[in-house]
Amino acid sequence: xxxxxxxDRALSLAxxxxxxxxxxxxxxxxxxxxxxxxxxxxxxxxxxxxxxxAALDDARARGFDPRGxxxxxxxxxxxxxxxxxxxxxxxxxLIREGVTEVYAAVPxxxxxxxxxxxxxxxxxxxxxxxxxxxxxxxxxxADFAAWVEETRPLFTLKWAQSLDARIAGGASRWITxxxxxLKAHELRAGHDTxxxxxxxxxxxxxxxxxxxxxxxxPRRLVFAGATPLPEMADLFNDDDRxxxxxxxxxxxxxxxxxxxxxxQALEWNGEAATLGPLLLEAGFRRVLVEGGTKLIxxxxxxxxxxxxxxxxxxxxxxxxxxxxxxxxxxxxxLMSVRTSSVGVDALIEGWNPRSPAVxxxxxxxxxxxxxx
Ligand SMILES: NC(=O)c1ccc[n+]([C@@H]2O[C@H](COP(=O)([O-])OP(=O)(O)OC[C@H]3O[C@@H](n4cnc5c(N)ncnc54)[C@H](OP(=O)(O)O)[C@@H]3O)[C@@H](O)[C@H]2O)c1
Numbered sequence: 001x002x003x004x005x006x007x008d009r010a011l012s013l014a015x016x017x018x019x020x021x022x023x024x025x026x027x028x029x030x031x032x033x034x035x036x037x038x039x040x041x042x043x044x045x046x047x048x049x050x051x052x053x054a055a056l057d058d059a060r061a062r063g064f065d066p067r068g069x070x071x072x073x074x075x076x077x078x079x080x081x082x083x084x085x086x087x088x089x090x091x092x093x094l095i096r097e098g099v100t101e102v103y104a105a106v107p108x109x110x111x112x113x114x115x116x117x118x119x120x121x122x123x124x125x126x127x128x129x130x131x132x133x134x135x136x137x138x139x140x141x142a143d144f145a146a147w148v149e150e151t152r153p154l155f156t157l158k159w160a161q162s163l164d165a166r167i168a169g170g171a172s173r174w175i176t177x178x179x180x181x182l183k184a185h186e187l188r189a190g191h192d193t194x195x196x197x198x199x200x201x202x203x204x205x206x207x208x209x210x211x212x213x214x215x216x217x218p219r220r221l222v223f224a225g226a227t228p229l230p231e232m233a234d235l236f237n238d239d240d241r242x243x244x245x246x247x248x249x250x251x252x253x254x255x256x257x258x259x260x261x262x263x264q265a266l267e268w269n270g271e272a273a274t275l276g277p278l279l280l281e282a283g284f285r286r287v288l289v290e291g292g293t294k295l296i297x298x299x300x301x302x303x304x305x306x307x308x309x310x311x312x313x314x315x316x317x318x319x320x321x322x323x324x325x326x327x328x329x330x331x332x333x334l335m336s337v338r339t340s341s342v343g344v345d346a347l348i349e350g351w352n353p354r355s356p357a358v359x360x361x362x363x364x365x366x367x368x369x370x371x372x
Pocket of ligand 1 (some may be wrong): 166199292
């Protein structure tokens with residue numbers, strides 16, 4: 001097995017639980033000995049074994065001795081104990097079990113780890129390396145980085161636009177084709193929440209569910225404004241209505257929201273500084289903001305976003321609702337950009353260079369470890 005293939009497998013294992021491990025990050029681990037996989041593991045949620053421990057247990061259950069094996073893990077092994085932590089530290093166990101080499105895709109942004117896990121391993125004689133596939137590893141822990149660095153959930157901004165940068169208009173409700181819409185459902189499945197502004201709720205009556213056969217059931221979050229919400233909207237009446245949350249300012253719309261969704265109506269004063277802590281407190285970790293223009297512009301102008309996923313359809317609408325970004329104060333180049341074809345449409349994905357996920361969390365620790 002190659003080094004790249006080992007980490008690929010660890011990334012796939014981590015993705016099995018993406019969006020469902022909060023407040024912990026999704027992590028995957030693979031143990032390889034004499035060129036073959038002897039154990040695999042992933043972290044499935046708080047209180048459950050860490051991926052490294054699960055891989056070691058798996059190896060033992062399959063009758064393998066982990067001594068002399070190499071570990072591929074998507075996040076640096078932890079090395080701390082105590083204060084609310086429910087699982088024993090992994091770095092110490094890897095040393096005890098005789099693992100001789102560790103590849104970790106990214107450092108743990110938790111201030112109690114941040115390179116110390118790898119240093120501990122290196123001091124015990126384990127050969128340690130950062131990477132490969134650091135980009136993919138970073139994607140997996142982006143929500144965790146936003147939480148520990150900026151006390152807020154991860155925000156992904158997603159919209160679909162025409163070549164003339166409109167997000168609505170023309171005869172059809174849809175801008176993009178069927179393939180892009182399926183891809184958008186995949187994106188929803190990787191988040192615990194799908195959010196829209198009240199304008200979109202009024203215009204489209206969206207359901208915001210995942211329709212690709214996945215088990216994911218993200219929360220639906222409405223940003224209410226000054227106008228009363230449409231009470232007949234599907235979000236307040238369909239089978240998933242228990243998943244609907246509303247943010248509203250104090251006043252008649254908040255009172256109406258409380259009638260519609262009870263305690264899931266949260267009072268928010270409209271300020272960027274209070275949004276993150278408020279959402280974290282209510283259990284939101286990965287929020288996909290699906291529009292429309294006014295809401296996405298608010299996130300762009302507040303600088304409160306991590307990644308963008310923009311579908312561009314090969315069509316000109318000529319008239320309609322202008323897309324996000326027109327009111328941005330200064331230009332911005334996205335980082336780690338990926339462009340792909342989805343049916344006839346293009347999907348451009350990239351990171352906000354100011355997101356804690358790409359700011360090089362913990363890079364100061366890389367010097368202690370040899371590069372791959
Ligand atoms: N192509 C796409 O990807 C896509 C996706 C979604 C929507 N759309 C289209 O976009 C259009 C709606 O967009 P829109 O810009 O009019 O509305 P919007 O962004 O969906 O909603 C804006 C409204 O949300 C409320 N709001 C609460 N907090 C806000 C905040 N912090 N920032 C901004 N708004 C906040 C306000 O409601 P009040 O008005 O009550 O004060 C505001 O007017 C529709 O035509 C829809 O079809 C397209």
